[in-house]
Amino acid sequence: MADFSYIPQVLVSGLGIGCVYGLIGIGFCVIYNASGIVNFAQGAFVMLGGMLTQGLLQRYGLPLLPAALVAIAIVALLGVVLERVVVRPLWDRKATMFTMILATLAAQIVIERVTLLVGGDQPKTLPMFTDLPPIQVSGVAVSYQLLWIVGSSLLAVAALAAFFRLTRTGKAMRACAINREAAALQGIPVSRMLAAAFAISAALGAMAGILITPTQYTAFNVGVPFAISGFIAAIVGGFGRPFGAFLGGLMLGLVQSLAILGFGAGLKTVAALSVLLLFLFIRPSGLLGAAK
Amino acid sequence: MNRLVLQNVTRRFGGLVAVDDMSFSVPEAGVTAVIGPNGAGKTTLFSLISGFLPPSSGRILFDGADITGLAPEKVAGRGLVRTFQLVKLFEDLTTLENVKVGRHLHTRSGLLAALARTPAARREEREVEARALELLTFVGLKLKADTPASGLSYGQQRLLEMARALAAEPRLVLLDEPAAGLNGEESAALSRIIRRIAETGTTVLLIEHDMTLVMNTADRVVVVDFGRKIAEGTPGEVRVDPAVIAAYLGSAETAPIARKDARHG
Amino acid sequence: MTSSLSITSPEAPRRSWLSWRVALPYGFVTAVVAYAAVAGGYPATVVSFALIYAVFVIGLNLFMGFANQVSFGQNAFAAIGGYTSAVLTATYGWEPLPAMAAGMLGAVAAACAIGYPTLRLKGHYLAMGTLAIGLIVYEITVEWQSVTQGYMGLSGIPPLGIGGYEITSDRGQLLMLAAVVAGATFLSARLRGSRIGRALSAVAGSEEAARALGIPVARYKLLAFLLSAALASLSGSLFVHVVGFVSPEVFGLHMVILTFTMLYVGGIGTIAGPVVGALIISLLPETFRGFKDYQDLAYGAALIVMLIYAPKGLSSLFSIRRRP
Numbered sequence: 001m002a003d004f005s006y007i008p009q010v011l012v013s014g015l016g017i018g019c020v021y022g023l024i025g026i027g028f029c030v031i032y033n034a035s036g037i038v039n040f041a042q043g044a045f046v047m048l049g050g051m052l053t054q055g056l057l058q059r060y061g062l063p064l065l066p067a068a069l070v071a072i073a074i075v076a077l078l079g080v081v082l083e084r085v086v087v088r089p090l091w092d093r094k095a096t097m098f099t100m101i102l103a104t105l106a107a108q109i110v111i112e113r114v115t116l117l118v119g120g121d122q123p124k125t126l127p128m129f130t131d132l133p134p135i136q137v138s139g140v141a142v143s144y145q146l147l148w149i150v151g152s153s154l155l156a157v158a159a160l161a162a163f164f165r166l167t168r169t170g171k172a173m174r175a176c177a178i179n180r181e182a183a184a185l186q187g188i189p190v191s192r193m194l195a196a197a198f199a200i201s202a203a204l205g206a207m208a209g210i211l212i213t214p215t216q217y218t219a220f221n222v223g224v225p226f227a228i229s230g231f232i233a234a235i236v237g238g239f240g241r242p243f244g245a246f247l248g249g250l251m252l253g254l255v256q257s258l259a260i261l262g263f264g265a266g267l268k269t270v271a272a273l274s275v276l277l278l279f280l281f282i283r284p285s286g287l288l289g290a291a292k
Numbered sequence: 293m294n295r296l297v298l299q300n301v302t303r304r305f306g307g308l309v310a311v312d313d314m315s316f317s318v319p320e321a322g323v324t325a326v327i328g329p330n331g332a333g334k335t336t337l338f339s340l341i342s343g344f345l346p347p348s349s350g351r352i353l354f355d356g357a358d359i360t361g362l363a364p365e366k367v368a369g370r371g372l373v374r375t376f377q378l379v380k381l382f383e384d385l386t387t388l389e390n391v392k393v394g395r396h397l398h399t400r401s402g403l404l405a406a407l408a409r410t411p412a413a414r415r416e417e418r419e420v421e422a423r424a425l426e427l428l429t430f431v432g433l434k435l436k437a438d439t440p441a442s443g444l445s446y447g448q449q450r451l452l453e454m455a456r457a458l459a460a461e462p463r464l465v466l467l468d469e470p471a472a473g474l475n476g477e478e479s480a481a482l483s484r485i486i487r488r489i490a491e492t493g494t495t496v497l498l499i500e501h502d503m504t505l506v507m508n509t510a511d512r513v514v515v516v517d518f519g520r521k522i523a524e525g526t527p528g529e530v531r532v533d534p535a536v537i538a539a540y541l542g543s544a545e546t547a548p549i550a551r552k553d554a555r556h557g
Numbered sequence: 558m559t560s561s562l563s564i565t566s567p568e569a570p571r572r573s574w575l576s577w578r579v580a581l582p583y584g585f586v587t588a589v590v591a592y593a594a595v596a597g598g599y600p601a602t603v604v605s606f607a608l609i610y611a612v613f614v615i616g617l618n619l620f621m622g623f624a625n626q627v628s629f630g631q632n633a634f635a636a637i638g639g640y641t642s643a644v645l646t647a648t649y650g651w652e653p654l655p656a657m658a659a660g661m662l663g664a665v666a667a668a669c670a671i672g673y674p675t676l677r678l679k680g681h682y683l684a685m686g687t688l689a690i691g692l693i694v695y696e697i698t699v700e701w702q703s704v705t706q707g708y709m710g711l712s713g714i715p716p717l718g719i720g721g722y723e724i725t726s727d728r729g730q731l732l733m734l735a736a737v738v739a740g741a742t743f744l745s746a747r748l749r750g751s752r753i754g755r756a757l758s759a760v761a762g763s764e765e766a767a768r769a770l771g772i773p774v775a776r777y778k779l780l781a782f783l784l785s786a787a788l789a790s791l792s793g794s795l796f797v798h799v800v801g802f803v804s805p806e807v808f809g810l811h812m813v814i815l816t817f818t819m820l821y822v823g824g825i826g827t828i829a830g831p832v833v834g835a836l837i838i839s840l841l842p843e844t845f846r847g848f849k850d851y852q853d854l855a856y857g858a859a860l861i862v863m864l865i866y867a868p869k870g871l872s873s874l875f876s877i878r879r880r881p
Contacts, residue, residue, distance in 0.1 A: 038681040038684075038685070040684075040688075086861055086865070089865045090864065090865060095864070097680055097681070098627050098684070099864050101627075101629075101681070101684045102817060102860070102864060103860070103861050103864045103865070105629070105688075105813075105814065106814055106817075106856075106857040106858075106860040106861045106864070107857070107861060108857075109810065109811060109814045109853055109854075109856075109857035110854055110857035110858050110861070112853075113851075113853045113854035113857065114854060117851070117854070224688075224692065224810060225692065228685065228688070228689060228692065231685050235682075239681075266699075266700035267696070267700055269692065269693075269696045270693050270696045270697065270700070273689040273692055273693045273696075274693070276685070276686070276689050277674075277675075277686060277689060277690075280674075280675075280678055280682050280685075280686045281674040281675075281677075281678075342769060344765065344768075344769075363768070364765075364768040364769055365768045365771050365772060365773045365774070368768070368769055368770055368771035369771045373769060373770065373771075374769050375769075376765065376766065376769070380762075380763040380765055380766035381762065381763070381766070382758055382759050382761070382762030382763065382766070382767075383762055384758055384761060384762055384826065385755065385758050385759075385762065389755060389758070392752075392755055393755045393756065393758070393759045393767075393770060393772075394770055395752075396752065396755070396756055396759075396770055396771055396772050397770070397771040399752050401751065401752045401753070402753070403748075403753055403780070405751075406747060406748055406751030406752060406753045406754070407744050407747055407748060407751075409747060409751075413751070413752075416752070417751075417752075420752070453766075456770065457769075457770070460770055460771060
């Protein structure tokens with residue numbers, strides 16, 4: 001049933017979705033490292049990135065790039081709001097991990113439903129960033145959108161690496177990741193790090209959502225599957241390692257594309273989730289070694 | 293006949309050797325105490341015996357049978373029950389219910405019996421209740437039967453944990469620092485309870501910091517330091533053992549002689 | 558008291574003041590159901606839905622309240638029960654009761670296969686793993702169109718009944734559901750007071766201490782998971798037979814949040830809590846007209862507010878049990 005001549009083509013498109021999962025996975029890691037929290041509302045950022053950009057494009061007639069940037073900024077701000085309103089109060093009274101998960105999951109639902117009320121339930125999409133026919137590279141069609149995705153993702157990863165290595169805040173966040181108590185004793189404002197982590201994580205999620213939307217569609221309820229894929233990427237990479245998460249995302253994207261080739265597009269989420277369960281059962285510390 | 297035999301038991305954590313080639317025997321009768329400075333590997337030793345940690349090498353025999361590497365619930369099923377240094381009660385349950393949980397191994401009722409409340413299940417429940425009340429009377433907590441376990445004082449919680457362990461009718465009970473956090477009066481009462489347990493035929497092995505308790509209660513003492521056994525004998529013998537004195541003088545601990553631990557929980 | 562070893566202070570247990578607090582939630586539930594039964598029509602429908610959810614939440618409470626475990630994927634078992642009932646009756650012409658039993662068997666079998674590896678997970682992994690299970694089943698109900706008709710859903714599912722007799726009236730269904738909920742509550746109370754229930758509480762309190770007393774912790778977690786799945790399946794089957802229709806959205810993620818809210822509002826770990834929570838959460842929106850669109854939004858927000866400001870739920874009003 002599967003035509004093997006499609007494999008290179010499939011791998012190329014897997015690379016694109018893989019970058020997106022990787023960005024979401026990094027988002028999980030950034031928050032986790034700063035706080036030990038796994039933010040189950042991560043998918044909301046992804047969904048909002050696409051939906052807001054679409055809204056700005058449609059309703060306010062902004063050109064694509066400014067619309068995307070404004071959307072990312074809004075979502076980043078929303079990340080901070082989420083941190084202030086939901087996470088911080090629980091964090092302050094040292095709520096259990098389970099409570100935190102449940103609260104962020106509830107936040108996911110709230111954001112979804114607000115989006116549904118405001119934006120309706122119809123799937124929406126974005127135009128291709130560069131509307132030209134795909135480039136042919138030895139029989140494989142490479143779309144410009146794919147170049148956008150891979151390029152922007154690599155840029156984001158590089159920027160993040162520079163941020164962690166070169167800036168004061170970035171270094172402080174790395175210190176928090178290594179040992180939060182020690183970082184707090186060193187005078188690092190751990191709580192401000194938490195807000196920064198949510199902002200970065202939300203921005204990455206929004207970016208991922210914007211990049212992927214032209215190749216598929218977005219709707220109020222696309223967030224959770226994306227979040228789970230990002231989570232898988234983070235686990236495969238050894239939870240808490242941002243760059244491991246990116247590689248994990250690439251791997252997941254490739255596996256998922258092959259699964260689509262084998263079993264049809266309908267079961268791609270099932271395939272991804274099965275990868276998650278397999279990893280959890282067999283190698284919860286990830287391919288790239290144990291999390292801290 | 294020995295209740296428990298350790299043969300060259302070793303446990304490493306990475307490069308650290310927490311228990312180093314330890315061998316000793318616990319006779320059936322009486323109270324045996326393991327003492328040693330903080331960090332000497334006493335609690336690791338208990339975890340090895342009770343199955344919470346597998347030893348890196350060596351063998352553990354319980355009533356002649358090899359229990360090395362068995363899961364904790366299996367070890368308990370054979371009649372070896374432990375308590376914990378930091379009391380681990382079931383805080384959502386009452387004092388009485390906590391002791392009833394201890395009867396788990398000696399009761400049978402399954403799911404259907406529980407839901408249908410069969411005559412057999414009811415009879416069993418009555419027996420469990422009677423036995424649990426007996427044990428609460430034994431440790432002096434009968435009046436607290438319906439108090440949530442979290443509402444007990446620290447000393448009472450320790451006694452409750454002991455009653456719960458006894459409910460399992462162990463042939464060997466491991467008590468991990470039972471006097472920690474008790475005042476002098478409570479500690480003395482505890483000592484009498486431990487003696488009574490031993491008189492009923494249950495072997496007692498305890499780890500203790502409170503030297504008054506050890507000297508008054510134990511029949512035999514095993515002294516460990518840096519994961520190794522450095523001495524063994526009656527309380528009178530180890531008290532004057534040069535290696536023991538050196539170990540205690542060499543550490544931040546006070547000498548084992550007449551040290552009165554009066555920490556309050 | 559003959560023991561000379563007593564170090565307790567002489568203080569007798571006080572119990573009497575508890576009685577009205579224990580009776581209050583049952584009184585509330587009885588009053589609501591009685592009102593709905595008398596009024597019939599719309600109130601009966603609303604309360605019927607609440608009772609269907611109550612069955613699910615009672616199951617959730619066994620696993621999360623009694624045994625203190627975490628699952629975000631119990632909706633998977635409701636979906637298995639609901640769809641088995643729907644497909645077997647609507648497509649293959651089975652009687653509802655055997656179809657329901659088949660659904661429960663299927664759900665328990667699935668829970669057994671899933672639970673064994675899943676329950677070894679801890680923390681975030683357990684949470685995400687169970688969430689994934691719910692989503693996998695959701696995706697399957699969407700994609701397996703030849704059987705489930707995808708988003709379109711299945712209709713023409715017959716109401717519950719035995720032989721030729723079918724329960725079709727609002728009141729009849731309400732009373733049938735009330736009986737099921739009363740039975741489930743009664744059995745969960747019996748379980749709680751039994752050897753098995755104590756073992757579950759022990760697992761909840763301290764896994765280490767439970768194992769030290771010879772309780773096979775993994776087996777009891779699995780048992781609670783299976784019981785919870787069975788009740789979830791029953792709830793899913795009841796839903797499809799009462800409504801006559803099923804679609805994937807019925808058992809979607811919103812069901813997870815909704816039922817958690819019910820469990821928290823009613824009081825996690827209590828006996829009456831699940832039913833009280835299910836009724837309160839189902840009745841509240843009815844008091845505001847036009848609230849329907851905002852329901853899931855409101856549940857989510859309510860849950861967040863509760864987690865932040867009243868982590869022990871309204872249960873603190875009813876419960877004699879405490880959660881850390």
